[in-house]
Amino acid sequence: MSKIIRQKNFLNVISYTTKKPQVLIDASKYQGIRLTFQVENHSGHMGPRMLWRKYLPTLQFYNPNLKIDIIRVYNKNKAKNVPCILEVLDKTGNTVETIDMKNRMYDTIMDEFLNKVEHKVIPEEELIHV
């Protein structure tokens, strides 16, 4: 595969081929989201990391003003408990919704996030394709 095709695919993954996060989040209600999870995968923290890598670039691309904060905690000790949550922040910066992401796949986390947050799916013709 040529370098250019590979690069185009990379751009299209952000703007076109990843369907689930192609939504417009109601900007009048929400300021941003905050995710807290471990750097390490153990204790069911893989889902949020995959959510960050797979879905958040597209969510940010279609919602440029949505503030996305990620707090990753180093924790080598498996006995220690680190929060694994997604917080939805309103305009004043207060948490309005909290989603527990522990032991869950990125797809199910995204479904619950979209259920809890007011949004509009972007029609196919408005999507950006490179």
Add this chain to the structure above:
Amino acid sequence: MISSFSVRPVLHGLKQTQRYISTSYTLLAEEASESNGDSIVTLATPVKVLTKEQLKKKELRKFLKSKADARKSASDYPLYMDIPSALRYLRAAEVGQPFSQRTVSLTTIIVGEKGVPPLYGNISFPTPLRKSKVAVFSNDVEKLEELKKKYDLHLAGGVELIAGIKDGNIKIDFDKAFATPDIISTLTAQLGRVLGPKGVLPNVKKGTVSDDLLTLISENLGTMPFRERNKSISIGIGKTNFSDEQIIQNIIAARKAIKESITTQKAKKQSMLSKTTLTSSHGPGLVIDFN
């Protein structure tokens, strides 16, 4: 006698015959000349060595191609994008990364004749990325005290500072250095080989040596130095949290400084700007129109 079927390799219990036959065993030229005509041997293909003239022609072709590329319009490149859309992709690619790693940088290829001195200069950004760290070398203690009071200097000192840098006790983490003429000979003799390649050695030609350090620093404090390396210039021009307008203003400032350094270049034929890409720490490289 050496033949290509003399040793049977063991290949993890796979279909050995097929694998074995398809693998050719090439003899070295010396070995081939020693063997008899009965055995099946494959002669080693000689390595193609280009003559001096061929090498010259190859280099010329490469140079002409890069020159033709430089004349090409930015929109001819398949990954061309206008700056706001490029920034939108870069911001998306950088989501959730630590703030220190979200730098947007600009890389431009320089096409110049052989032997042309590399481009260098200073850019004064309307929105700087960070405060530039300044080091001042002088034997005049009073002058240094005065400068320390007026400006937030990273390092300031005389012979003891030079000795510290030479021993490795003091890190070279400053972006700019200024000096007074009384210390410059010691500085060049002791640290010329250390600071020179990093581009932070005070030099009369560069205009970083003066008795009047106050005005010199006030003129140069808000600027960012750049230098051509490996036929390209790479500059950090912003962070992803900068607005589009701020980044575009910084790009315009960078273009102005680079073009100025081209016009002041001491060469028969001036260098040309070729493909310019906008990229970020974790993002893709996108071609933008820089001319």
